[in-house]
Amino acid sequence: MRRSIIVVLLLAPAAVRATGKTTAPKAPVAAVSAAAAGVPLTAYPPSAAPPTLELIATRFAEVDERVTSLRARFKQSVRMEDSDAVREVEGEVLFRKPSLMRLSHRLPEAQTMVCDGTFLWVYRPSTNQVIRTRLETWRRKEPLAKGLLDLGKSADLLKRYSAALSAVSAPRADGYRTFVVTLTPKAAERSGPDSDFVLTLKASDKDFFPDEATLRVGRASIRSTFEDVRLNPEFPDETFRFSPPTGADVFSTPNTP
Secondary structure: OOOOOHHHHOOHHHHOOOOEEEEOOOOOOOOOOOOOOOEOOOOOOOOOOOOOHHHHHHHHHHHHHHOOEEEEEEEEEEEEOOOOOEEEEEEEEEEEOOOEEEEEEEEOOOEEEEEOOOEEEEEEOOOOEEEEEEHHHHHHHOHHHOOOOOOOOHHHHHHHOEEEEEEEOOOOOOOOOEEEEEEEOOHHHOOOOOOOEEEEEEEEOOOOOOOEEEEEEOOEEEEEEEEEEEEOOOOOHHHHOOOOOOOOEEEEOOOOO
């Protein structure tokens, strides 16, 4: 199962395990320079009729088509069954289709994750350590990382999984409604090793962008929210390049040249 989704991509780097150590190049971490701000999400006119799953699929496809790059602030929390402990992360995500991404964690500690299309880099300033792995290897071996590059592909999720419109709110004062789509594995995938999951996407019929998502898989519940979403900002190419800082220890996962 390809566990999709923006809901999981933000915490997934912690799952990377390194075994090989190499010498870090003497170069600074690439800085994210100021870029064009991008545009806000498109607002559709209010409708007297509640959204249907067919309309949601159409609008998701329209939004996906408009996305070439994206910037947003995020908050994510993970809770385990039978535990009061909650792991929380806050930061910013920068994305450019088809496979470039930069995640900057602000809380609980600073961390930078860069996907340059070939390699995935994770840098923790507190330890001055860098983890490097091939992107495709990471995606194969870490199920919760499968959705790393699925931003801007919400419509594809509705095709890939069994989808149901599980909730629609009454109209707000502005005439818009919120809705929840629930995604589960299709029947042919329910006997597989990765069949135990439920994903819910929450959005408004104002912009049809899933700004809240919850993934329940195994004993874990992972909730993500997105704010200040800007479409198609102009990122300089160096945004998605990474050079380990001077003196950092660089660890590579097995079979990473």
